[in-house]
Amino acid sequence: MKAIVLGSGAWGTALAIVLADNGHETWLWDHNAQRAAEVEKSRVNPKLSGVTLPEGLRATGDIACLTGAELVVCATPSIAVRETGVKMAPYISKDTVVVTVSKGIERDTNLRMSEILQETTGNICKVAALSGPSHAEEVSRRMPTGCVAACSDRRAARFVQDAFMNDYFRIYTSYDIVGVELSAALKNVIALSCGVCDGLGLGDNTKALLMTRAMAEITRLGEDMGGSRRTFGGLAGMGDLIVTCTSMHSRNRRAGILIGQGKTAQEAMAEVGAVVEGYYAAESVWQLARREGVEMPICQCIYEVLYQGKQAKDVVRELMTRAKKDELLEKTWM
Ligand SMILES: NC(=O)c1ccc[n+]([C@@H]2O[C@H](COP(=O)([O-])OP(=O)(O)OC[C@H]3O[C@@H](n4cnc5c(N)ncnc54)[C@H](O)[C@@H]3O)[C@@H](O)[C@H]2O)c1
Structure with a gap:
């Protein structure tokens, strides 16, 4: 499966490592093309000291990497989710599953992150949320961690569970997004x-x-x-x-x-x-x-x-x- 993680910060990188470990074709995108190029070259993220990116994981500043992606993870800070949702929209189809992992409520509108992504992508795809007690520093070191993949569509929640779950990252599904x-x-x-x-x-x-x-x-x-x-x-x-x-x-x-x-x-x-x-x-x-x-x-x-x-x-x-x-x-x- 082709999976894209938008936002190459601590959490985006940790989740991209999980997806790459699980054998998915994984791309890590950053809005700052220079930062993406540095990550691609150095194979490390300064926020996750001592962790080397798996070989299969690629970093890029080109948003066109979203073409053909089945799973899109939005891992920017919550204040950048709307902007990122607008950028991803042209590449999203009814078959894409979008996952929000940002933790916040939008200022002024008081919308949840999944509501913003539904709105910006024109309600054409399933949007799930992945959350739980999960420090990026520990997940990237493959320390046992558990999260919940939530979506009102149970098939989409199970899709997210299947994509992420492995022997150090345990995922429960939930309908209660x-x-x-x-x-x-x-x-x-x-x-x-x-x-x-x-x-x-x-x-x-x-x-x-x-x-x-x-x-x-x-x-x-x-x-x-x-x-x-x-x-x-x-x-x-x-x-x-x-x-x-x-x-x-x-x-x-x-x-x-x-x-x-x-x-x-x-x-x-x-x-x-x-x-x-x-x-x-x-x-x-x-x-x-x-x-x-x-x-x-x-x-x-x-x-x-x-x-x-x-x-x-x-x-x-x-x-x-x-x-x-x-x-x-x-x-x-x-
Ligand atoms: N760090 C964790 O352990 C952790 C765990 C679970 C959830 N989260 C959530 O994940 C989200 C990201 O957290 P983080 O710790 O990775 O943050 P971070 O500061 O390490 O990284 C944020 C990333 O977002 C990018 N970004 C910033 N502004 C942007 C913009 N306008 N458009 C596109 N990209 C932009 C940055 O370039 C960077 O790659 C937050 O909502 C946080 O609550 C973090």
Whole structure:
């Protein structure tokens, strides 16, 4: 099978390695032709130190590599997904399966990544989402990892499962693309919040409290928007939340630590030096929560820290002194 991965960053490269390992004719495309040429020549990606690209994997800056592709993986940062969807559109047919692996919600429209790709490709192909607890640094070293391939079309979900699954990359299928994509975007906001806790010098108790109550919020919003409750307790939900909130691989968490230590959001993002998707998702989630009338106190607080200049230590106190609640009598719990 011919497979193309759009975006030769850390995650795109790791996924291209998986596809090449599985014997597919695999191309890694980058919008920066010079970067693609460097990867093709050096056979390494600077973001994945110590990993050499498999021989069968080719890198290119020519978007025409999409010609005849059966599988197209969009692995750009979420802010570049629309632009990439427009570029890929002329090469997509009804037989192509497109997979989004970007984690975010589009600013202004509040669309999920698969919705953007459906829109830009004129709804002619199946679009799936692949997500789960998966650091590129570990997948590219072939460390055992599990993800979910979600699509409302079960055949397309199984197609993605077959393309990626091997003895170090285990794929489950799911019909719940809404839940999987919302989990992916929302966990970045919570990873940022956990980083803030770390930056404030708070402990493991605080982080466990934050992650667990955040999952209640994610489930509330996710169910309200049509996601399945079970997804939020699964690999793309709880699994990804755990890995992102506890690992230094997460740029969202690293940005949060800097904010907890007193930096502004802009200073923290500049220091991290890469797109901090949780920053943008925090605004979208705040808008969605208001639109849907869903109570999301943790997301509300992190929004106020990021966008309204509230002090992190003040919102911790605010959250801790909210009205008394019964854990089991909430409208939604997993
Ligand atoms: N890094 C991970 O471990 C990981 C794991 C799962 C999902 N993801 C998701 O995958 C996506 C990519 O993350 P990453 O870590 O690979 O990022 P990265 O910063 O390493 O790479 C991003 C890639 O996108 C390309 N790009 C940037 N702007 C572009 C544009 N306007 N048009 C086309 N391409 C553009 C860059 O050239 C680069 O190749 C994100 O949405 C992230 O949440 C990452």
